[in-house]
Amino acid sequence: MNQQLADLHAMWRIRALEETILELRLAGDIVGSVHLENGQEAVAVGACRQLRPQDAVFSTYRGHGWALARGVPPEKILAELLYRRTGVNGGRGGSAHFSAPEYGFYGENSIVGAGAPIAVGAALAAKFDGSGRVALTVFGDGAMNQGGVTEAMNLAAAMDLPVVFVCENNKYSELTPINDMVRNPDLSARAHALGIPAVRLDGNDPAQVAAAVGLAITTAEHGRGPTFIEAHTRRITGHYIGDAQTYRPPGELEADEKDEPIVRLAKALNPDKQQEAEEKARQEIAAATERALAAPLADPSTAREHLYV
Amino acid sequence: MSETAKLTYGGAINAALARCLDQMPETLLFGEDVALPGGVFGVTRGLRKAYGERVFDTPISETAMLGAAVGAAMMGRRPIVEIMWADFMLVAFDQIVNQAANVRYVSEGRLAAPMTIRTQQGNAPGACAQHSQNLEALLLHVPGIRVAMPVQAQDAYDLTLSAVTCDDPVVVIENRTLYAGAKAEVQIGGPVAPIGGHRLRRAGADITVVTWGAITSSVEAAVDATGTSADVIEAVWLNPFDTEAVLASVRRTGRLLVVHEANLTGGFGAEVVARVTESGVPLKTPPKRVGAKDTRIPAAVQLAREVLPQTDEIAAALKAMTR
Numbered sequence: 341m342n343q344q345l346a347d348l349h350a351m352w353r354i355r356a357l358e359e360t361i362l363e364l365r366l367a368g369d370i371v372g373s374v375h376l377e378n379g380q381e382a383v384a385v386g387a388c389r390q391l392r393p394q395d396a397v398f399s400t401y402r403g404h405g406w407a408l409a410r411g412v413p414p415e416k417i418l419a420e421l422l423y424r425r426t427g428v429n430g431g432r433g434g435s436a437h438f439s440a441p442e443y444g445f446y447g448e449n450s451i452v453g454a455g456a457p458i459a460v461g462a463a464l465a466a467k468f469d470g471s472g473r474v475a476l477t478v479f480g481d482g483a484m485n486q487g488g489v490t491e492a493m494n495l496a497a498a499m500d501l502p503v504v505f506v507c508e509n510n511k512y513s514e515l516t517p518i519n520d521m522v523r524n525p526d527l528s529a530r531a532h533a534l535g536i537p538a539v540r541l542d543g544n545d546p547a548q549v550a551a552a553v554g555l556a557i558t559t560a561e562h563g564r565g566p567t568f569i570e571a572h573t574r575r576i577t578g579h580y581i582g583d584a585q586t587y588r589p590p591g592e593l594e595a596d597e598k599d600e601p602i603v604r605l606a607k608a609l610n611p612d613k614q615q616e617a618e619e620k621a622r623q624e625i626a627a628a629t630e631r632a633l634a635a636p637l638a639d640p641s642t643a644r645e646h647l648y649v
Numbered sequence: 650m651s652e653t654a655k656l657t658y659g660g661a662i663n664a665a666l667a668r669c670l671d672q673m674p675e676t677l678l679f680g681e682d683v684a685l686p687g688g689v690f691g692v693t694r695g696l697r698k699a700y701g702e703r704v705f706d707t708p709i710s711e712t713a714m715l716g717a718a719v720g721a722a723m724m725g726r727r728p729i730v731e732i733m734w735a736d737f738m739l740v741a742f743d744q745i746v747n748q749a750a751n752v753r754y755v756s757e758g759r760l761a762a763p764m765t766i767r768t769q770q771g772n773a774p775g776a777c778a779q780h781s782q783n784l785e786a787l788l789l790h791v792p793g794i795r796v797a798m799p800v801q802a803q804d805a806y807d808l809t810l811s812a813v814t815c816d817d818p819v820v821v822i823e824n825r826t827l828y829a830g831a832k833a834e835v836q837i838g839g840p841v842a843p844i845g846g847h848r849l850r851r852a853g854a855d856i857t858v859v860t861w862g863a864i865t866s867s868v869e870a871a872v873d874a875t876g877t878s879a880d881v882i883e884a885v886w887l888n889p890f891d892t893e894a895v896l897a898s899v900r901r902t903g904r905l906l907v908v909h910e911a912n913l914t915g916g917f918g919a920e921v922v923a924r925v926t927e928s929g930v931p932l933k934t935p936p937k938r939v940g941a942k943d944t945r946i947p948a949a950v951q952l953a954r955e956v957l958p959q960t961d962e963i964a965a966a967l968k969a970m971t972r
């Protein structure tokens with residue numbers, strides 16, 4: 341399979357997973373707040389295809405696709421969201437706070453910006469443990485305004501730590517446009533100011549993301565410290581399931597849907613091949629959903645385990 | 650001029666905020682998504698339109714939000730800040746504990762920080778560990794910070810007004826499961842009550858139950874289901890806490906049960922029990938607390954149920970203590 345087709349397939353896997361999660365949430369099998377990343381798949385796909393087994397990913401609540409792209413089996417993600425015993429955390433993490441370290445996925449985070457300093461710590465450990473690990477943390481445009489993110493970037497810069505900071509700039513933080521909350525819309529300028537090499541790129545193009553992350557890993561491997569990537573993308577769904585999206589100007593969603601990464605990449609590819617990529621992804625997710633639903637619910641009597649050693 | 654309106658809990662808070670903005674030109678209302686979007690729970694809907702620039706959206710910068718509230722309050726404004734989830738105030742706890750709480754005391758009263766922090770807390774089905782905590786005890790350990798916790802729409806209205814009018818920092822802890830509940834008749838426009846006091850939700854002879862927050866309805870349900878003759882004291886104000894009212898009740902009933910959704914260890918229930926036992930009021934049976942287990946809160950509904958206090962657990966405690 342050529343790279344474009346592989347990327348398309350990887351993005352379809354995320355899209356199919358998210359669409360399934362939406363159905364399960366609307367049907368009431370999943371309850372509570374769920375954040376989908378429809379439209380943003382190219383960032384996770386482009387980044388994760390460059391990562392090596394020893395690398396560590398720290399995402400946000402919008403992390404199902406990052407986990408999937410990192411190699412977590414869809415059945416285990418779905419089982420987690422469905423509170424099954426077979427979920428990656430046996431239902432304790434749920435949609436917004438699960439981890440699967442055995443796949444290099446060190447977890448979602450539901451506190452905006454909190455993953456960045458933790459990723460710096462994973463990179464700090466790499467300085468001493470000989471693992472060759474690079475830590476990648478992804479967060480949104482809004483998270484740039486959380487003080488801890490700037491602190492994390494500066495610490496990584498000052499210590500030349502192997503971190504890749506990926507900012508998914510989807511234009512909104514919840515219901516508020518990022519440009520109303522900053523004076524300088526170039527978020528990468530903050531990284532520059534801290535002495536961190538930074539790029540702004542089209543986050544709807546997995547190839548551009550992959551190239552930048554590849555370079556960032558090489559930089560980190562050579563002891564030259566962190567990189568910052570501002571990936572411009574659009575979420576073509578609500579901030580969470582149930583978001584009425586009244587904050588969007590008329591026509592915005594329609595325009596974004598025309599330029600979302602799957603639609604865009606599909607244009608470049610042979611129709612039969614793309615359909616095959618989509619179908620293969622959908623079949624995989626459907627089978628995973630069936631198995632996840634059939635698994636037993638996590639046992640309430642275990643609720644108090646694992647608080648301490 | 651007092652009148653009544655049919656309002657939800659969220660609507661009652663909105664009405665109180667509107668009145669504050671209307672009658673106190675020094676008030677400011679800000680937070681994430683509160684102005685143009687009207688709040689993620691819709692509580693502040695319409696206020697930006699009605700009151701303009703005094704109502705504004707902020708970046709996701711809790712430290713800057715709370716610090717700006719402290720500074721503006723020191724200069725005579727009366728900021729009302731929304732921290733979307735109590736869990737998020739932890740990223741900016743310095744501004745509450747080291748800053749706001751010290752302003753009046755250390756300046757010998759030359760300065761004050763008349764600010765209100767509106768937040769909401771607790772578990773709702775499916776919520777993750779970082780969106781489920783009950784953190785009132787952290788705040789109650791801090792002298793200098795007032796804490797209110799309304800459950801009924803009338804109290805949501807009244808306590809919000811009292812908080813904003815208070816010349817010290819007040820945290821009003823709301824609950825998102827209540828915002829869009831049934832509408833109730835709410836008296837609006839009446840005189841503003843000073844902070845403090847309690848609500849007697851049931852009156853009885855055999856046991857005193859002290860509770861606060863959304864779990865109050867589980868307490869009421871347990872009292873009713875077991876037919877217990879109980880005083881149910883809802884501590885709508887936790888600082889100042891109405892110790893005298895609790896002591897007076899326990900003096901009659903001789904029994905004390907405290908119920909809160911927060912986990913037991915270091916919870917404010919321990920403080921209530923200590924105050925009652927230290928007072929020397931004779932007790933017919935050892936006092937008891939019901940709260941969440943001392944653990945993290947799992948997202949899975951069936952696991953969370955195991956950890957959080959349930960009505961049957963409260964009912965069992967009532968029966969065991971009054972047998």
Ligand SMILES: Cc1ncc(C[n+]2csc(CCOP(=O)(O)OP(=O)(O)O)c2C)c(N)n1
Binds near residue numbers: 480
């Ligand atoms: C410290 C903190 N403050 C506020 C929130 C509430 N919140 C959750 S997501 C979000 C918006 C985040 O926007 P952005 O960083 O752009 O990420 P996106 O959701 O767009 O992917 C907010 C304000 C939170 N979870 N944590």
Ligand SMILES: [Mg+2]
Binds near residue numbers: 482509513
């Ligand atoms: Mg965003």
